[in-house]
Amino acid sequence: MDETELKRFFGRELLDWYRRGNRDLPWRRSRDPYYIWVSEIMLQQTRVETVIPYFNRFVERFPTVRALAEAPEEDVLKLWEGLGYYSRARNLQAAAREVAERYDGRVPNDVEAVRGLKGVGPYTAGAILSIAFGRPEPAVDGNVMRVLSRYFCLDEDIARPATRTGMEKLARELIPEGAAGDFNQALMELGALVCTPRSPHCLTCPVMAHCEGRIAGREEELPVKSKAKPPKPQHRLAVLAVRADGRVLVRRRPAQGLLARLWELPHVEAPSESVWDSPEAGPSWLAETLVLEEGVRVRPNRHLGDAEHVFTHLHWYVRVWGASGASLEAPAQRDLAAAGEAAAASASAEGQEAALPFAVREAAFPWGEAGEDNYRWIDRAEFEALAWPNVFRKILAAHFESS
DNA sequence: CAGACGTGGGG
DNA sequence: TCCCCAAGTCT
Known part of the structure; x- marks a missing residue:
């Protein structure tokens, strides 16, 4: 033939x-x-x-x-x-x-x-x-x-x-x-x-x-396909900030890139695995970076759990820290919040509407300009209505189940 | 061309 | 558990 x-x-x-x-x-x-x-x-x-x-x-x-x-x-x-x-x-x-x-x-x-x-x-x-x-x-x-x-x-x-x-x-x-x-x-x-x-x-x-x-007896070895690079590990610190009325602070991702326009918990990449893993340095880095890069002031004080998420090119290790305005300031956070005690206090006042302290307005906000509605305090119903990446949907679902 | 870009299922 | 991968496209 x-x-x-x-x-x-x-x-x-x-x-x-x-x-x-x-x-x-x-x-x-x-x-x-x-x-x-x-x-x-x-x-x-x-x-x-x-x-x-x-x-x-x-x-x-x-x-x-x-x-x-x-x-x-x-x-x-x-x-x-x-x-x-x-x-x-x-x-x-x-x-x-x-x-x-x-x-x-x-x-x-x-x-x-x-x-x-x-x-x-x-x-x-x-x-x-x-x-x-x-x-x-x-x-x-x-x-x-x-x-x-x-x-x-x-x-x-x-x-x-x-x-x-x-x-x-x-x-x-x-x-x-x-x-x-x-x-x-x-x-x-x-x-x-x-x-x-x-x-x-x-x-x-x-x-x-x-x-x-x-x-040719080669059906098992064909097709030839070179192997993909393994995903790059990234250690991330996320904050689950709960207001007195039970609403949770979330943000919308930028219009371009990974998980574009989806909603998520505020989070930052840790500079090293050891900082990520440290009960002192981790939350410090998280709070400090959120203030500097986004003007968001939170005081993470409770390790809620870890999540893992594997993308094609990234492997996220997410450590979730709880925060609430009413919580006591832990010793480890004392030195980092110096610049914004007043703002933090006002943002965390009982039942107050979400006037977020965007203290660093001149900084480039990768998540959008302050006041563009990229940050929200949401309840369970709003959680259901917004679109989330799987990893954050799971974390928030667990939170709203148990609260 | 190589890297970015999600997630869940099967062996 | 771990690794592969599945009806790809864009930059």
């Missing part, structure tokens, strides 16, 4: 296999390009089972491009809470606004236009164009690269960007006439269910007969 026959065989067999039966997924019940689009964004780096409930809630709340375009950003983030990679949500809404204005609310059936939407890269563009519009575009994700690496016994490192380009060229040649959408989904379905990362189920594979990787 020559190369051309091999490719034709692969496409037909895979397509037939997929059409004999595939998973009943919410976004497969519709041909609405908007639904396809939303699902593909959510599926980036995220498992199908995780996405399903998020997808259902999302399209129920935002059934159309215009509904999404007109929604408050906080609503979109709240529905994305826990799904991760939050720039996807912001980019999706930005792109929805572009589609609403520029394309009359309809996802454009045009390669360049789709590819130009925020958050839509080569994979997602190919997925939308093939599945929603039947265009013969490749949609190469991790599944596809794994399947192709094995079937054609390719040794290229799939972690390298250049490899994906080559895979796209190959995948394009494999698309059976008039069946791009089903074929692309078949390729991914095979990777997800049969040609799995470890212990591939070759005996039930529809294309086992001509799989070069399998024939």
